[in-house]
Amino acid sequence: MNLREHFDWVADHDARARREQQGFHDQLLRQHRYHIPEGESVLEWGCGAGDLLAGLKPSRGLGLDLSPRMLAHAQERHGSVPALQFREGDIQQEVITEKFDHLVLNYLIGYLPDVQQALANIQSAAHERTRLHLTTLNTPWHFVLRLCTKFGLVMPQPPSNWLSLDDLVNLLELAGWEVVRKETLQLLPAELPLVSGFFNRFLVRLPLFRLFGVTVWLTARPRRACPVPGEITCSVIVPARNESGNIRAALDRIPVLGTRTEVVFVEGHSRDDTWAVIQRETADYRGPHVVRCLQQPGKGKWDAVHAGFAVARGAVLVIQDADLTAPPEDLAKFYDALASGSAEFVNGSRLVYPMEKRAMRFLNLLGNKFFALALSYVLGQSVKDSLCGTKMLLRSDYERLLRRITVLGDFDPFGDFNLLFGAALLNLRIRDLPVRYKDRTYGETNISRFSHGWLLLKMTWFGLWNVKFPRLRP
Helix, strand or coil, rough: CHHHHHHHHHHCCCHHHHHHHHHHHHHHHHHHHHCCCCCEEEEEEEEEEEHHHHHHHCCCCEECCCCHHHHHHHHHHCCCCCCEEEEEEECCCCCCCCCCCEEEECCCHHHHHHHHHHHHHHHEEEEEEEEEEEEEEHHHHHHHHHHHCCCCCCCCCCCCCCCCCCHHHHHHCCCEEEEEEEEECCCCCCCCCCCHHHHHHHHHHHCHHHHHHCCEEEEEEEEECCCCCCCCCCEEEEEEECCHHHHHHHHHHHHCCCEEEEEEECCCCCCCHHHHHHHHHHHHHHCEEEEEEEEEECCCCCHHHHHHHHHHHCCEEEEEECCCCCHHHHHHHHHHHHCCCCCEEEEECCCCCCCCCCCCCHHHHHHHEEEEHHHHHHHHHCCCCCCCCCEEEHHHHHHHHHHHHHHCCCCCCHHHHHHHHHHHHHCCEEEECCCCCCCCCCCCCCCCHHHHHHHHHHHHHHHHHHCCCCCCCC
């Protein structure tokens, strides 16, 4: 019996098993909803009866499957939804040129005769920011699956691929994908009040326990260069509070990024003459940049960055702190990393190269290392320096990020956590870029190590509960 015949048979005989597995499928649907917001376009290969695709409520949903009988069930259940379309298709042969925001392979990869070919083939349906979400059975559970099959809790299975997590990552990379998230889910693949929530929200994400989740989850992105269009390619936002002695140096040292660079100074209620200096230097400037300035409406660095990004005209957005302790000359490396497609969110790291003696006090250094380790765990991606002010991303990603973090509320006055949490929720590829941290040449730091440290600790705890251990909506 080939795969088409097998799943045709399953379509007509899986009613009991489907009822027994309902909790398992509900858990998977909630996880997919967390990563795929409503209203985005979704292509699901191996859609079966279409319940997962319909549950995602896409703006455009295309479900493809080998089995005509499965597709008949999908059409019967969800065919009346205008946004959904179901039709027959072979993932290893059919080329889909329509571009989708998300590609879903839910428990399909184990059945494919040529996994690498299938993963390469679906690249045609991906644009630069498409995310591929792939789930499969964790290898320790294969024996349990065979037992469940004997008791009729799971339908008989055709011979399947034995794929470890490393195997999957390797095959994805060979097919032109880069993994941005990998984890296991569903330590308890059944719905038991209180108990399953504890097992599947908390326990499965802890060391050792995470090895035994039923489901392996991978999110990957296409590895491609990112075209940066526009007459003004990059906007550099320079938040400035009590930094009058650094304004001219910032203008002189910020490099031209891409076609042309816009520099936006955002003054933040300074006690010195920073605003007057910004206005004077902006009026007198005759260099290669487009220069603008404004005063922030509220308080805090995030308010200043948000105000600057709101008026910026570049396709790429970057933050350059006005103290210039992170050298502006390094921005060219940030831009190259983003434009080449090596990164989708470029995060500066001050903790690689030796820093100058007065650049960072010892307690601040320890605090930065602690928050970097904590944030790496929360985000699921390595971040060596979470608090470096230099960060770069596409404007289009920033606009999506703002929408994504609305569920988190107004919790971060600095902006570093807002941007990192948002990038993680979008499954953007975050990469650290080392910078040489310099001594200040003017003014004093605006950071209070103890009061701000306590605030950062609370934000890390907030991220742990809302990003690492999110409560998934039904």
